[in-house]
Amino acid sequence: MKKSFIRTRVVNGVGEIQLDRPEALNALDPSMIRDMHAALLQWRDDQAVSAVLVTSCSERAFCAGGDVKPARDAVLAGDFDAVREFFAAEYRLDELVATYPKPYLAVLDGVTMGGGLGISVHGGVRVVTEKASFAMPETAIGFIPDVGSSHFLPRLRGTAVRCDAVGMYLAVTGARIGAGDALAVGLATHFVPRELVGDLADRIRAGDWQEALDEFVVPAPESELEQRFADIEKVFGAGNVDDMLGRLTATDTGVDPEWAERTHSALRALSPTSVRATVELMRRGAESTLEECLARELEVAVRISAAPDFVEGVRAVLVDKDRAPRWSPSQIEEIDPATIAALFGD
Ligand code: QUE
Numbered sequence: 001m002k003k004s005f006i007r008t009r010v011v012n013g014v015g016e017i018q019l020d021r022p023e024a025l026n027a028l029d030p031s032m033i034r035d036m037h038a039a040l041l042q043w044r045d046d047q048a049v050s051a052v053l054v055t056s057c058s059e060r061a062f063c064a065g066g067d068v069k070p071a072r073d074a075v076l077a078g079d080f081d082a083v084r085e086f087f088a089a090e091y092r093l094d095e096l097v098a099t100y101p102k103p104y105l106a107v108l109d110g111v112t113m114g115g116g117l118g119i120s121v122h123g124g125v126r127v128v129t130e131k132a133s134f135a136m137p138e139t140a141i142g143f144i145p146d147v148g149s150s151h152f153l154p155r156l157r158g159t160a161v162r163c164d165a166v167g168m169y170l171a172v173t174g175a176r177i178g179a180g181d182a183l184a185v186g187l188a189t190h191f192v193p194r195e196l197v198g199d200l201a202d203r204i205r206a207g208d209w210q211e212a213l214d215e216f217v218v219p220a221p222e223s224e225l226e227q228r229f230a231d232i233e234k235v236f237g238a239g240n241v242d243d244m245l246g247r248l249t250a251t252d253t254g255v256d257p258e259w260a261e262r263t264h265s266a267l268r269a270l271s272p273t274s275v276r277a278t279v280e281l282m283r284r285g286a287e288s289t290l291e292e293c294l295a296r297e298l299e300v301a302v303r304i305s306a307a308p309d310f311v312e313g314v315r316a317v318l319v320d321k322d323r324a325p326r327w328s329p330s331q332i333e334e335i336d337p338a339t340i341a342a343l344f345g346d
Contacts, residue, residue, distance in 0.1 A: 015043040025064035051103040063116030098122035118147025128179040129194040137174035139274040142309025150285025151293040163229035165236035184223035271309040
C-alpha cells in the first residue's frame, strides 16, 4: 500500500490530523487533500468527535502550500481537466474547513504558505509559535493567491493598529511575516511558545481545548509589520498597480525610502501578469462571499496556469531552483488590460 502523507486518530473525542510529508514541507498533494477531506467528513458526522486538531510532524513547516509541481506537469501535458480538478479539490477542502460545524484548531509551528493557510486560517483557532512564518507567495511563481485568500486578505485590518491595505500588501508582494505579525493582522489567534506546543497538544487531546488554550497561551511577541502599517496604507491603500509603483518611487510621500526601495525591487521581481491579476482579485474579493471568492479563484487559477509565467515560475522556484524566472511579458507596464480581463472571464 502506498504510504499516506497524513496520520489520523481520535483521542478523547478530538480528531487529529497530522501532516506527514516533511521532505516536501508538507506541501499538499492530491492524496493529502483527498485523505484530509475524507477524515473531516467522517468526523463531521461522528457524534463521538467534538473537535478537530491539525498539526505537523515537521520541525520546519506546518504546510508549504498546495504542491504545484504536479499541476505544472499537467499544464505541460495540456491536461487542463487535471489542473482544474487539482485546484478544485483543494478549494473544496478549504471550504469544508471554513464551514466546519465543530471547533477546528491548527497548530502552526513553522512555515505556512499558500495552501497551508487554506487549511488553517478558515478554522476558528490558529495557534502560532515563535517559529511560525506566513506568506502568500504565489506572485513569485506566476500564479495568484488562492485558497480563499481573496476573501480573508481584504478583511485583515490590523487588530491593535488599523490597516486596511495590509491584505493587499501581503497578496501582491508575497511578503513573509512572523508570529507577532500574524497575530497583529488576525491570521493567527493565539500564541504559545514552541517548547510548550507539545504539552498544549497533549492537553487538547485530554479533551478540553478551551482550558488547554487558557493554560498555555502567553502574550504575543511584538509585530514588526505593525510598524509598517502607515507606509503600507499609503502605498497599497488605494488605486491600481501603477499608482502603487508610483508611490514606491516618489520622493514626496513620507514613506520610509529604504522600505520603499526594497518593496519596489521585490515587486519588480514578481510575475507582472500575476501582480496585476492579484490586485484585481483582491478588489473583487473584498465584495464577495467566500464561496464566490473560491469559485472566482478557481477560474483565474485554471486560466493563469495556461499563461507562460506559471510553468516558468514553478520551474524557477521549485524545479530548477535557479530563482531566475524569465517572465512574459517581462514588465508590469507591458500588460494589456484585456489579458487581465480575460483571466476573469470578462
Ligand atoms: C510560491 C508557492 C509555493 C512555493 C513557493 C512559492 C507553493 C508550494 C511550494 C512548495 C515548497 C516546498 C516543496 C513543495 C512545494 O513552494 O505553492 O513541493 O517541497 O507548494 O514561491 O505558491
